[in-house]
Amino acid sequence: MKLLLDTHSFLWFVTNDAQLSARALALISDPANDVFISPATYWEVAIKVSIGKYPLTVPFDSFFTTALTANAISILPIEIRHAAMLATMSMHHKDPFDRMIAAQSLVEQISVVSVDVALDSYGVIRLW
Numbered sequence: 001m002k003l004l005l006d007t008h009s010f011l012w013f014v015t016n017d018a019q020l021s022a023r024a025l026a027l028i029s030d031p032a033n034d035v036f037i038s039p040a041t042y043w044e045v046a047i048k049v050s051i052g053k054y055p056l057t058v059p060f061d062s063f064f065t066t067a068l069t070a071n072a073i074s075i076l077p078i079e080i081r082h083a084a085m086l087a088t089m090s091m092h093h094k095d096p097f098d099r100m101i102a103a104q105s106l107v108e109q110i111s112v113v114s115v116d117v118a119l120d121s122y123g124v125i126r127l128w
Contacts, residue, residue, distance in 0.1 A: 006114035
């Protein structure tokens, strides 16, 4: 199964945060699943780091490189077709990063691992 992690799911997984559900942890940890993040995720985290909302104890690039490599997580590039989908989507969700993740999920037909029920209004398959 292919999984696209929402930003919080990625962060909670790589930091072993108890907020990650047991089901989400099992899905992400299963080596049979292909796990992805969107560039929207590292873009969102970069903004949060720059304004002091998400402190890192290591350099940003080291944090992401290590987290992705150690956990066999791939990057799902944002393509024009993803942005085209985004251009047609209603504003059910005001967070632009979550809207891009929803658009990628719909275009690629990949389930999203997220606690965010607002994504359901887009018709994504949300696992939690």
